[in-house]
Amino acid sequence: MGDSAYSFSLTTFSRTGKLLQIEYALNAVANGRTALGICAQDGVVIATDKKLPSVLVDSEHVQKIETITPKAGFCYAGVGPDYRVLVKRSRKSSQSYLSEYGEVQPVHQLVTDTASTMQEYTQRGGVRPFGISLLVAGLDSDGKPALFQVDPSGSYFGWNATAIGKNYVSAKNFLEKRWTEDMELEDAIHTALLTLREGFEGEMTAHNIEVGIVKKDGEFQVLQPNQIQDYLDEAN
Amino acid sequence: MTAGSQMNANNLHEPAAGFDFSNYLRNQNLLQTDGAAPKLKAKKTGTTIVGTVYAGGVVLGADTRATNDTEVAERNCEKIHYIAPNMYCCGAGTAADTENTTALISRQLELLRMDTARPSRLVTAVTLLKRMLFRYQGHVSAALVLGGCDLQGPHIYQIYPHGSTAKLPYTSMGSGSLAAMAVLESSWQENMTEDMAVQLVQRAIGAGIFNDLGSGSNCDICIIKTDGTVDYRRNAVKPNELAPLRAQVQRSGRLNMRPGLTPIIKSEFKPHPVVAAGGETAMEVE
Numbered sequence: 001m002g003d004s005a006y007s008f009s010l011t012t013f014s015r016t017g018k019l020l021q022i023e024y025a026l027n028a029v030a031n032g033r034t035a036l037g038i039c040a041q042d043g044v045v046i047a048t049d050k051k052l053p054s055v056l057v058d059s060e061h062v063q064k065i066e067t068i069t070p071k072a073g074f075c076y077a078g079v080g081p082d083y084r085v086l087v088k089r090s091r092k093s094s095q096s097y098l099s100e101y102g103e104v105q106p107v108h109q110l111v112t113d114t115a116s117t118m119q120e121y122t123q124r125g126g127v128r129p130f131g132i133s134l135l136v137a138g139l140d141s142d143g144k145p146a147l148f149q150v151d152p153s154g155s156y157f158g159w160n161a162t163a164i165g166k167n168y169v170s171a172k173n174f175l176e177k178r179w180t181e182d183m184e185l186e187d188a189i190h191t192a193l194l195t196l197r198e199g200f201e202g203e204m205t206a207h208n209i210e211v212g213i214v215k216k217d218g219e220f221q222v223l224q225p226n227q228i229q230d231y232l233d234e235a236n
Numbered sequence: 237m238t239a240g241s242q243m244n245a246n247n248l249h250e251p252a253a254g255f256d257f258s259n260y261l262r263n264q265n266l267l268q269t270d271g272a273a274p275k276l277k278a279k280k281t282g283t284t285i286v287g288t289v290y291a292g293g294v295v296l297g298a299d300t301r302a303t304n305d306t307e308v309a310e311r312n313c314e315k316i317h318y319i320a321p322n323m324y325c326c327g328a329g330t331a332a333d334t335e336n337t338t339a340l341i342s343r344q345l346e347l348l349r350m351d352t353a354r355p356s357r358l359v360t361a362v363t364l365l366k367r368m369l370f371r372y373q374g375h376v377s378a379a380l381v382l383g384g385c386d387l388q389g390p391h392i393y394q395i396y397p398h399g400s401t402a403k404l405p406y407t408s409m410g411s412g413s414l415a416a417m418a419v420l421e422s423s424w425q426e427n428m429t430e431d432m433a434v435q436l437v438q439r440a441i442g443a444g445i446f447n448d449l450g451s452g453s454n455c456d457i458c459i460i461k462t463d464g465t466v467d468y469r470r471n472a473v474k475p476n477e478l479a480p481l482r483a484q485v486q487r488s489g490r491l492n493m494r495p496g497l498t499p500i501i502k503s504e505f506k507p508h509p510v511v512a513a514g515g516e517t518a519m520e521v522e
Binding site for chain 1: 245
């Protein structure tokens with residue numbers, strides 16, 4: 001990367017002061033399948049639409065929610081391959097953190113580290129920004145649950161609840177009405193599933209969505225389809 | 237592993253991964269020069285470590301003495317290191333080498349577990365360890381007994397500092413390995429129960445503790461079962477307790493005198509004279 005022919009950045013300012021490549025990257029995100037997250041008192045939940053283009057696709061090999069550290073996980077909206085690169089890099093970087101400091105990387109550190117990588121790709125020679133927005137669910141060093149969003153520009157935001165991808169505006173409105181400060185993780189999971197169902201095309205089943213949770217004092221886990229089915233049954 | 241540091245995208249030096257051997261040639265030269273710097277010595281652990289397979293998993297055992305030549309550097313150190321949820325590793329040799337090597341491979345295995353979404357296998361750990369140790373040509377002084385249970389069953393491996401490995405039903409390593417092996421050879425049997433295996437390991441480590449000067453203090457035990465549970469018994473046996481010995485020491489009653497035993501005849505208080513500001517200070521900062 002950074003060949004002599006492309007030692008200049010491809011993301012350059014427009015006359016009006018915008019970085020168009022980042023704007024376009026955000027468009028790619030807005031075209032991606034919906035992902036949302038809710039931060040409750042005692043944990044965080046992230047969920048995403050995993051609707052596959054055809055019944056022939058083997059859903060077992062599609063994974064959108066990934067564990068990064070024992071205490072944090074990612075979800076995304078946008079370009080899948082870009083996501084895989086970031087997941088691999090962030091996992092490795094967390095192990096370096098573990099090696100250096102002797103403890104699991106807290107979610108805030110993970111977010112700033114990942115965000116600075118994403119920012120690098122808006123300023124380095126010969127590369128384009130990542131076409132994804134990330135939702136990061138995890139626990140901080142004192143065990144407190146937190147939810148973050150990281151954008152292609154490298155900016156990150158802490159959220160109580162948020163949505164990205166298609167229909168994110170209506171999803172966020174839905175969440176705004178339902179999020180409360182004393183919400184518990186179980187309620188949050190139900191609310192997340194309801195919100196996802198709002199904008200879902202067709203029938204939502206345990207096999208065309210993915211849900212990841214991390215409980216306070218617990219570990220990040222991606223729910224199995226049978227666990228999701230239990231929540232869906234309760235919601236009905 | 238890359239040698240030396242590299243410039244990253246922001247033109248900042250990034251530290252090289254792994255061990256840095258850039259001083260090796262310098263050290264060799266120092267040793268050859270007459271009357272030069274004292275011979276550099278690595279801190280070694282004399283040790284007794286043992287591992288055995290039994291009917292329901294594996295049992296690992298280790299003593300807890302860390303030595304610096306003839307001095308006991310630590311009386312109760314931990315020699316059974318975590319590698320993966322289903323694997324632990326006993327380490328003999330240089331303490332820093334065993335700890336850092338096992339930690340490095342442990343992190344690599346965690347990355348692999350996340351990538352493959354599968355539990356780690358012992359052959360993976362053995363391969364990663366032996367490849368690394370061979371690359372360092374024995375300079376990383378880590379002699380390991382690796383034990384655990386994976387989808388293929390319970391396994392014990394021994395790994396030497398130069399990178400050779402052996403898969404065995406039972407083994408011992410460290411300066412106390414002969415004493416421990418004597419016990420193992422006389423009593424080991426196939427398909428032992430958990431209690432039999434633990435007793436055997438405790439006796440083997442005990443042989444090392446009492447007959448080898450490089451080993452001593454307590455015995456740590458780690459049982460890893462084929463169902464995935466781990467029973468880490470830190471200080472499972474403590475045959476060398478100091479407290480009863482200390483209690484026997486006769487200490488003079490004059491060490492515990494209550495305040496007020498010495499009568500005060502006269503008392504006088506003079507505040508210390510204050511030196512005027514601007515006087516000479518002992519240390520000039522600028």
